[in-house]
Amino acid sequence: MIRESLGPLxxxxxxxxxGTAVADSxxxxxxxxxxxxxxxxxxxxxxxxxxLRLAGxxxxxxxxxxxxxxxxxxxxxxxxxxxxxxxxxxxxxxxKYYNSGPFWWKMGFFWAGVVFHFTxxxxxxxxxxVGWLLGGFTALAVVVLWYGTGAFGRAIGxx
Amino acid sequence: MSFxxxxxxxxxxxxxxxxxxxxxxxxxxxxxxxxxESTWEFPVIEGIHVLSIAMSVGMxxxxxxxxxxxxxxxxxxxEIFRNIYWWMVGGFLAAILSGFLLFWAEADRAFPNIFARLxxxxxxxxxxxxxxxxxxxxxxQSDWDNDVSPPFRVRAAGFLSITLWVVVVAAGRLMAxxx
Numbered sequence: 001m002i003r004e005s006l007g008p009l010x011x012x013x014x015x016x017x018x019g020t021a022v023a024d025s026x027x028x029x030x031x032x033x034x035x036x037x038x039x040x041x042x043x044x045x046x047x048x049x050x051x052l053r054l055a056g057x058x059x060x061x062x063x064x065x066x067x068x069x070x071x072x073x074x075x076x077x078x079x080x081x082x083x084x085x086x087x088x089x090x091x092x093x094x095x096k097y098y099n100s101g102p103f104w105w106k107m108g109f110f111w112a113g114v115v116f117h118f119t120x121x122x123x124x125x126x127x128x129x130v131g132w133l134l135g136g137f138t139a140l141a142v143v144v145l146w147y148g149t150g151a152f153g154r155a156i157g158x159x
Numbered sequence: 160m161s162f163x164x165x166x167x168x169x170x171x172x173x174x175x176x177x178x179x180x181x182x183x184x185x186x187x188x189x190x191x192x193x194x195x196e197s198t199w200e201f202p203v204i205e206g207i208h209v210l211s212i213a214m215s216v217g218m219x220x221x222x223x224x225x226x227x228x229x230x231x232x233x234x235x236x237x238e239i240f241r242n243i244y245w246w247m248v249g250g251f252l253a254a255i256l257s258g259f260l261l262f263w264a265e266a267d268r269a270f271p272n273i274f275a276r277l278x279x280x281x282x283x284x285x286x287x288x289x290x291x292x293x294x295x296x297x298x299x300q301s302d303w304d305n306d307v308s309p310p311f312r313v314r315a316a317g318f319l320s321i322t323l324w325v326v327v328v329a330a331g332r333l334m335a336x337x338x
Contacts, residue, residue: 015160027313030332030333034328034329034332037328037329037332038328039216039324040209040213041212041213041220042217042220044210044213044214044217044272045213045214045216045217045218045220045221046217048213048214048217048218048246049217049218049221049243049246050247058242058243058246059242061238062227062234070231071221072232076212089307121278123301147210149207150209150210150213151206151210154202154205154206154209154210155202155206157335159200159202159204
């Protein structure tokens with residue numbers, strides 16, 4: 001249902017000047033995808049370290065909030081890089097993404113990750129100490145949502 | 160005598176064709192063919208490769224940024240290293256193992272590829288940078304372990320590391336477009 005209702009957006013993207021510009025260029029898509037990968041590395045790298053701290057597996061000398069403050073900017077930068085480059089990639093070949101099963105799974109994991117990030121994750125990483133249940137749950141959610149996003153993203157190229 | 164006729168170039172060509180022959184043999188082994196022609200195995204191995212690179216490079220980034228004096232400045236460098244070490248090593252082992260399996264399946268096409276060569280050179284230089292840092296620079300770590308902004312040679316190692324990993328990741332991704 002979500003897919004069908006977003007159909008007009010994909011039609012509009014296929015007509016947009018930015019989409020056709022990327023599609024017409026020989027190198028643009030490849031270069032944009034490299035930056036998309038840099039965004040994923042920033043996001044997964046910072047979120048993984050934060051998840052390990054929340055689970056009490058590393059950086060126990062530092063408060064959760066201290067690690068959160070140091071890594072938060074990188075997670076945000078990774079997210080923004082992924083969104084900007086991701087929109088450009090979709091705009092260049094909207095039909096391929098619209099008809100790809102893994103793409104919609106990726107979007108499900110990604111936007112669930114974004115909502116989780118700006119609600120529970122932000123709140124929990126602001127605490128000085130976190131109990132094992134809340135820490136473990138947040139860490140698990142981070143790993144499932146962001147690594148799920150990465151795995152389904154990679155699957156778009158194959159299925 | 161032109162450069163292309165020189166003894167060095169002939170030696171280079173000989174080594175190049177010898178290694179290409181070995182790569183063709185490798186990719187045509189039953190295991191190589193099996194991975195290449197599989198429906199699920201190849202994509203799953205590639206997925207593991209990308210995610211383990213994100214994990215390992217994402218981890219080493221925090222150490223490099225601390226060496227540069229950019230992030231986690233109030234903490235000793237040795238503390239950051241101790242905390243990321245095993246996670247980084249685990250990620251690298253998964254990346255190397257999955258990367259080797261991918262290479263096994265497509266060695267004949269990967270070996271002559273310019274971006275594959277760039278990736279291998281980047282990996283080699285990143286390895287040498289780590290080796291030089293551990294055997295040389297790190298011997299005097301107690302002098303700069305707590306420095307908010309460490310000495311130039313320490314910051315240079317961090318900068319070089321980030322640059323080389325950017326090259327490795329970008330070349331690895333661009334390989335797929337030029338196969």
